[in-house]
Amino acid sequence: MDKSSDKEKKDGKSNKGLSVGKSEDFSTWYSEIVQKAELGDLRYNVKGFLVFQPWSVLCMEKMYRHFEKVLQDKGHEPYFFPTLIPEENFMKEAGHVEGFMPEVFWVTQGGETKFKDKLALRPTSETAFYQMFALWIRSYNDLPFKTYQRANVFRYETKATRPFLRSREFHWIETHCAFASENDAMKQVEEDMETTKEVLHDSFGLPFIFFERPQWDTFPGAKKTFAADVLNPDGKVVQQPSTHMIKQDFAKAFDIKFKDKDGKDKFVYTTCYGPAMSRIFASVVSVHGDDKGLRFPWEIAPRHVAIVPIDDSSELVEKAKEIKKRIGEFAEVVIDLSKKTPGERFNSWEMKGVPVRIDIGKKELKEGKLSVFRRDLNKKEVIAEKEMMSYLEKVKKESTKNLMKGADEIFKDRIVDVASVKEMKKAIDSGNIARCEFCSIDKDGEKCAEVIEKEVGAKVRGTNLKKESVKGKCAVCGKKAQSVVYVARDY
C-alpha cells in the first residue's frame, strides 16, 4: 500500500472526529469544531456571512435570555429598532462617521427605484436611538433613560473573517442610556463592567481583564472606552463587551436636551454597551473546549443530558423515555436513537459537549444502575438509578465551577513584565501578554504604540482598571512613564 492511500484512510477517519488536539493546533481545531459539531455552516455564498446551526443557536439563545434578564433587573427597557438607518442620521456626528464609514453596507435601491438618500444597514445603532431620544426625553424626570435591544448588525470587515469571532453580520445586545450628569453616566459605565463580570465570568466561566482603551483606540465618538479582553489558548486576545462614555457631541448633534430642576435646558450624557453573543460564543468554544471537543457551562449548554440506548431494542428505548420523563423540567434531555454504533455516539456527544451522558444497556437494566459520563471532568461512573437526580444536581452545581477554574488558570503566568521592545517581542511571540511601563495612553503615547505595532505586531490594549504603580520609564521611548499598559496580539 502506498503513502497516499494511507493518508486517505487517515483523513477519512478524521472526518468524523477532530484530527488535532486543541493545544497542538488551535486554529485547525477551531475550524474543525465549527463544522463537525455543527455550529455553523460556512458554505453560505456571501463572504463573511454564515448560517448559524441549532447547536450554536440554542446556546446563544440562552446567553441572550440570561443577559437580558440581568439588564432588565438593572432597569433597562427592551426595544426593537429598525435595521435601516438614514444616511442623514449617520452623518450627524463627525467622529462616528469617520470611524464607521469604511465598514458600512448601504442600501441604495428598493425594487427598481433608486433612493435619493441611501440607507445604512446598521453597524451599531446610536444614530437610530438618539434621534428618538431627542423626542422622548423632555425633563430631568425622564432620566436616567436606560434602553437595550437585541439585534443583528452589519459591518463590512476588511480583516480576515472567522466564524462567530468576526463575521460581517453578528448578533449582539446594545444598550443605550442617557443621564443628567457625567457622574451618573460614569456610574453606568461601572455598572456595565459589573454586569460583564456577573455574566461572562460568573455564569459563562470566561476570564478576562477589563482595560481602559488608549485614547487613539476609543469607540468612534466616545470619550472613554472600557473593554474586556478574553485570552485565547493561542495567546491572542479577543475583545468582548465594551462600554463607552460618550462625548456630549452626540447629544448636541441629535439635540437631546432636558429641562433640569433649575429650569434650564441641558444636554444629556450618554453611554452605550455592547456584548456580542456570537463572539462570546466563540470564546466559550475556544476557552472551555478541550481535545475531545466542546464543553459548556450548564447554564448555556444547548442541551444538558444525552441518553444513549446501547441498541435499539424496545426495552432500552422505553427505559430512555422513562428516564427523560423523570428528569422532567430539571434538565433538557435528548435521546439518541440514531443508528450509529454506540462508540460513535459516545464520541459525538462528547464532541458536542453535553454536560452529562447516560448510557443504557441490558446490563444497567438488569442491575437497576446507570452508566453516566460527565463532560467537565471526562469521568465515567456507574450509579444506582435512584441516585440519578442527585447526581444531576451535583453536576449542575459543580460543572460550571470546574470549567471556570480551568479557564481562570489561563491567565496565570501568561502576563509577562517587560522593559524593552525586544523583550516584548520575545514575550508576545511565545504566546503571552506583555505588561510594561508606558509613556501615556493619551494622544502623546500613540507614536510609541505605533512602534510596538510595527516592531512587535501587537497592540496596546490599555491600562488595567486595578491601579498599578508606575515608577520607571516608558519601555519604548524611555521618557517618564505615566501608565502601566498591557500589550497583546488580537483577533
Add this chain to the structure above:
RNA sequence: GGGGAUGUGGGGUAGCCUGGUUAGCCUAUGAGGUUUGGGACCUUAUGACCCCGGUUCAAAUCCGGGCAUCCCCA
C-alpha cells in the same frame, strides 16, 4: 498595505508538471441487510472538473482574462 497559493460530487482530496479509455479514493447522504458496551460491516444508488475565451483532432490538465477562496508577513 505587501507577498504566496488554490479552485474537481455535500465535506476532504487524487489526477495537472508530460493533454488521450468510463475522472480515482475517503467521508457524508438514500435504500436493503447483518450488527451494536468506545468512532462496525456487506450489497447498492445518487452526486463533481469555478466562469468566459484561446490553442488543439482532443483540455480538469496548456495559455489569457475574470470571479471566488485560503494562507503568510507588516
